Amino acid sequence: MNWDDVRIFLAVARAGQILGAARRLGINHATVSRRIAALETSLKTRLFRRTTSGSELTEAGERFLGVAERIEADMIAARAEIAGDGDEISGTVRIGAPDGFGVAFLAPRLGALTARHPDLAVQLVPVPRSFSLSRREADIAITVERPTEGRLVAAKLVDYTLGLYASREYAEQNGLPATPRDLTAHRLVGYVADLAISASLDYAAEFAPAWNARFQISSALGQTEAVRAGAGIGILHTFIARSHPDLIPVKAVPPIRRAYWIVYHETVRPLQRVQAVTSFIGAEVEKAKALFV
Structure with missing residues (x-):
């Protein structure tokens, strides 16, 4: 054959x-x-x-x-x-990741990896979608759930939290809710529910049973920018919101916890470049662990 x-x-x-x-x-x-x-x-x-x-x-x-x-x-x-087991890492590795983690966390850090390995090319695809590793849409995927099917290798990267945030300007003009029920009196910024790439990302009901966001954005970074601009109160990734001094937490509802997983197909396990990228991401997350929770 x-x-x-x-x-x-x-x-x-x-x-x-x-x-x-x-x-x-x-x-x-x-x-x-x-x-x-x-x-x-x-x-x-x-x-x-x-x-x-x-x-x-x-x-x-x-x-x-x-x-x-x-x-x-x-x-x-x-x-x-x-x-062999030499030090040279070469070839191309494509990483699929949710846009929040991909842009806010990975993009500023992966340059250090390519500087360390001049023959390594890294392709980061940070978009709010799922990636098929079996179809080789990516070599490595960052997911919000551990996969249960397929010949995949998965390891938990880190827990992270999401919470309610508002801009300082919005808070000064409209005040902040004291209870979940008070959220109905505020403008809300949310996600497009039918485009959520995972059931675990359809979490609005955990903040308010009657969550009704009139402004919905499919991108986590887009939601952050809308909240920063005073469009309303939104559910944001804590590790992203903390990097913006103009955002303040809304304590009417405590944050919720989710997790990131790093996943690749078992057939690429022997590739040095895949192992190098996987190890680098794991080490960077470990160094910044306090940022996520």
């Missing part, structure tokens, strides 16, 4: 379409189609079902996916072993 054909199969399975896989691999889509056809011929079965929206795995394709991922893991491990 040709490893290149298996590699192309994995790209199509993860992208869900031949054109997307071709772009990711940097080769012509006709070549991708031809190599998939050759693999199907050698296996004497159809691996993909062509649809108007792309390529779906057949039942045989689903079974072969597990085999292909084990082959991929062996190839990665073999290359890592041949490369």
Whole structure:
């Protein structure tokens, strides 16, 4: 079995379409189609079902996916072993993270990692969305829940808190609520509930059963900026709010606690660059632990 054909199969399975896989691999889509056809011929079965929206795995394709991922893991491990245990860290690592943690915490710190390893390229994708590690949308993901499915390696990074905040200007003009019931008399800034990437991030009811934010923003950083501008009272990440002296805590409701996890697919475990980035993030979080709670 040709490893290149298996590699192309994995790209199509993860992208869900031949054109997307071709772009990711940097080769012509006709070549991708031809190599998939050759693999199907050698296996004497159809691996993909062509649809108007792309390529779906057949039942045989689903079974072969597990085999292909084990082959991929062996190839990665073999290359890592041949490369040895030298100090050189090279290649590209993509990190998917929630926008608050990604921009406010990771972005100012990752430059030190790339300065330490000149041959390492780090791609930070800090957006409010979930990332599929099995589809290789990221090499490392920061999540707010521990994954329970898939061949993933997960470790808890840190607990963090979210609390109510208002700008000093808003407090001076409108006062602050003393109880959760008083929140109904205030302008509220919130998130777009149906775009929350995790059930654990749909937490408004923990602050007020009748939470009714007329200004909703899908980005944690966007909510912070709106509250700073006096748009109302919002539920903000404590570690972000603390960096803005113009924000004050609203003590009508105590903060709630959540957690960040660092996750990667088990097939990339042998890669030195993945381990280097994972270790760096863990060390930086540990140094700043008091910031989060």
